[in-house]
Amino acid sequence: MVIAMEAETSSDQRPVIQASEILGKIERGEDVEYDGVIVEGDLNISGLELPTEFIDRTEFELQRRFSNKVKLIDSEIKITNSEIRGNVIFNDVRFHKDVSFMNIKREPDSKIVIIGTSRTLFKGIVNFRGDKFDKNINFVGVKFKHASFGGSVFGGDAKFNVSNFNMSIDFEGVRFQGNANFVSVKFGGGAHFWEAEFNGDANFAGAKFTGYPEEKTSFKGAEFNGGVNFGGAKFDRDADFRRVDFNGDANFAGAEFNGDVDFEESKFDGSADFDYLQFHQNVSFKNTKTGHPRSQEMICRIAKRKMEDLGNKNEADYYFYREMEAVRIQNGIRGIKKDIYQRPSNMNEWISLFRFKISQMPSKIKRFVFYDILEYILIQRVFGYGVRPSNPAKAWLIVVFTLGFVYWIGSGVEKANNTLEWYEYFYFSIVTAATPGYAGYTPASGLYTLIAGAEAIFGTFMWAAFIATFARKWQR
Numbered sequence: 001m002v003i004a005m006e007a008e009t010s011s012d013q014r015p016v017i018q019a020s021e022i023l024g025k026i027e028r029g030e031d032v033e034y035d036g037v038i039v040e041g042d043l044n045i046s047g048l049e050l051p052t053e054f055i056d057r058t059e060f061e062l063q064r065r066f067s068n069k070v071k072l073i074d075s076e077i078k079i080t081n082s083e084i085r086g087n088v089i090f091n092d093v094r095f096h097k098d099v100s101f102m103n104i105k106r107e108p109d110s111k112i113v114i115i116g117t118s119r120t121l122f123k124g125i126v127n128f129r130g131d132k133f134d135k136n137i138n139f140v141g142v143k144f145k146h147a148s149f150g151g152s153v154f155g156g157d158a159k160f161n162v163s164n165f166n167m168s169i170d171f172e173g174v175r176f177q178g179n180a181n182f183v184s185v186k187f188g189g190g191a192h193f194w195e196a197e198f199n200g201d202a203n204f205a206g207a208k209f210t211g212y213p214e215e216k217t218s219f220k221g222a223e224f225n226g227g228v229n230f231g232g233a234k235f236d237r238d239a240d241f242r243r244v245d246f247n248g249d250a251n252f253a254g255a256e257f258n259g260d261v262d263f264e265e266s267k268f269d270g271s272a273d274f275d276y277l278q279f280h281q282n283v284s285f286k287n288t289k290t291g292h293p294r295s296q297e298m299i300c301r302i303a304k305r306k307m308e309d310l311g312n313k314n315e316a317d318y319y320f321y322r323e324m325e326a327v328r329i330q331n332g333i334r335g336i337k338k339d340i341y342q343r344p345s346n347m348n349e350w351i352s353l354f355r356f357k358i359s360q361m362p363s364k365i366k367r368f369v370f371y372d373i374l375e376y377i378l379i380q381r382v383f384g385y386g387v388r389p390s391n392p393a394k395a396w397l398i399v400v401f402t403l404g405f406v407y408w409i410g411s412g413v414e415k416a417n418n419t420l421e422w423y424e425y426f427y428f429s430i431v432t433a434a435t436p437g438y439a440g441y442t443p444a445s446g447l448y449t450l451i452a453g454a455e456a457i458f459g460t461f462m463w464a465a466f467i468a469t470f471a472r473k474w475q476r
Helices: 019-028 059-063 293-309 313-331 347-382 390-410 422-434 447-475
Strands: 002-005 016-018 032-035 038-040 052-054 069-073 077-080 093-095 113-116 121-127 143-148
Touching: 016 019, 019 032, 019 038, 293 313, 313 347, 347 390, 390 422, 390 447, 422 447
Parallel strands: 002 113, 016 038, 032 077, 069 093, 121 143
Antiparallel strands: 052 069
């Protein structure tokens, strides 16, 4: 349980520590530990004499001009429940030990955690750009004015729970090797996680992304290799999730998007939970890939309904097509749940298992034939689930010109004993599929008579399908 309560003392009663005192400890390699103090002056390590080492930078980090030469800090830094009034500049640094600026206390012999209203406060600029943290970092309950962690690598867990970023926050190109915790964080400005890499679990449950109208929340190009949780998060501005790789399970249940949100070209390899999700503006899942057809069905159904509410019938048809595609896949072979069997221990159990699998074969064959072959070819590809008029038109043209070529190669058309030019075979195929009127042309006897008859039936049916689909499309 978390209880917010007023601090017992005001800030002006807390001890005042000069930033130079802290910097001196860091330069000497001593641990830094303060609680409930005011730090005056800038915590800027650029002028300190510290050991250095060269590290390999990624292409993204080189583009951002981060230095290959970093300073080494062997001190454990722990400044809690305090107010830092100057700027904090720790760019291009490698921290060998834990770093903590949290504002959190645990009552003795109790599970109650108390977060004071006079939380750890950074009143100036905070820069940890291009850093490498070998251990854990802890910024729980901290209030930032402006902060940047762009290009940093967090080797351990990164905790920012219940923190408050008043202005834009930069996590561009950050790599989280451990878990990343942003539970109930308030992002008051733009939140930038462009091309960030999350190798552990990422938790943004209950986070609030507010910011100014022109700012947006951006995870463009980010990679989530573990599970990610945006359950109950609220996005007041536009959110950009384009080209994001969700390689683990993704939870957006109960999230609320008050601005536009874009998942174009993103990939969901794990399960995707969008239950009770609220979209109040435009949403895009164009060219989104999913590893589970159930997730694709859910995503596309939500987007389809939203597009219908907004009166965008063309986009609604796109999502309807992909929704029905997902339903077909679930009905086919891929939708069969794989049973886990205990390895048989004797011959009777082997025979029983074999008989059970044989009994399942008719059902699997039926699914494969009806859904993976017939529905895929006829209903999805040819008729486009009734929302793609171009599909029957393309199928008609392909069949007509293919059979025209067949007639030409096999001399399958006759005309009063005259020799036909090559284009006349295609003309015969066209008029046969459009309306069975040969105008002096006749199919050769035998096989070609059957082919021409089947083409006439096919052509008539496809014209009717095209007209019906076309009329439905444009009446909407």
